[in-house]
Amino acid sequence: MTRQDIVNQLRETMRTSSPDPIDWDIVTEETTIGTLGFDSLSILDLIYDVQQAFGIDFEAEELVNINTVGELADFLEETLKA
């Protein structure tokens, strides 16, 4: 999976996970995940959906310090490589 594939898949996953209507066309790698409608509860939905979409298991705690879409893509890129 290329970096762009990961970002595209991530954007699609976030679109279905987010409880809020978001203009996804303006979402970039620099966008903070907190501004995409995720709160402390719906972030759990996102983690589940990411695990399913990418077919990977990871410790949810590893995501605690991730703030932006790009940082999440970095994490997924590394996890998929491993």
Add this chain to the structure above:
Amino acid sequence: MKKLRHLVEYAAVRTFLMLVDALSLRAAELLASGIADIWFSAASRRRGITCDNVRRSGIATDEMKVRRIAKASFRHFACLIIDSLKSDRYLTPETWQEHISLDVPPETLALLKQPDQGLILISGHLGNWEIAAQALSFIKPVVGITRDMNNPYTNALMKKRKPRNAFTLTPKHSANMGRLLKTLRSGNILALLTDQHAQHGMMVDFFGISASTHTSHAMLHLITKTPMCFGYCVKTGPMQFMLKASLPITVPRTGKRDEDVRGILEQLSRELETAIRAYPEQYLWAHRRWR
């Protein structure tokens, strides 16, 4: 004006605590039962909600039985407060097993006794959930989530007063994902109640009627794979309890979030219903589960 009201409430609670401390367990329970009976007679709105909930559950249809269960539930709740307040005298690392017997399957007991194993324990407003958490904390640290009281003076008093052992309460506003994950990762029990109304929850049947239910415990179970059990602690006599727990919940995963969450919540709801049917008078029917 608000501060004055809070101070008056604080003084009343403090006086009540002094009275409870001065009385024996039996006398305090008798007093609490008497107050509960007066409360049941006087609080017509709350009594109405309670009886209506018993009726809607289908546990009782005969009006005499409905009223009997509702009144017993009021008494049970009053005694729950007394037991919780007095438990520090009875529940110590040396003596807690004289007061609490365990009815827990070996598989669940093994999880409880495994030091680094986190566990999500789900219960309801049945029996004494405060005593349940305290008892379990003698085996493994327990973390619960609570909402602070509106009165800051009473809130501080109760926090200082309540015996906890290794049972800690996290205020709802600071129960973020990182904290909950750390709780499980540290090998603690995360204890949550499944029968609280959720503002943005999933509609799940409770006694055949849809009730908005929190999904966070199911999500935590799904994403962390931490074992989840249902449990509750019923009163069997004066300061005597039986702590019951289920086998770890196993629901086949579909890979679809809503279906997986629904499967777990429905199983937990069924477990709670079964437990309530066995001890209807120990359920807090006064709380508005169906809104």
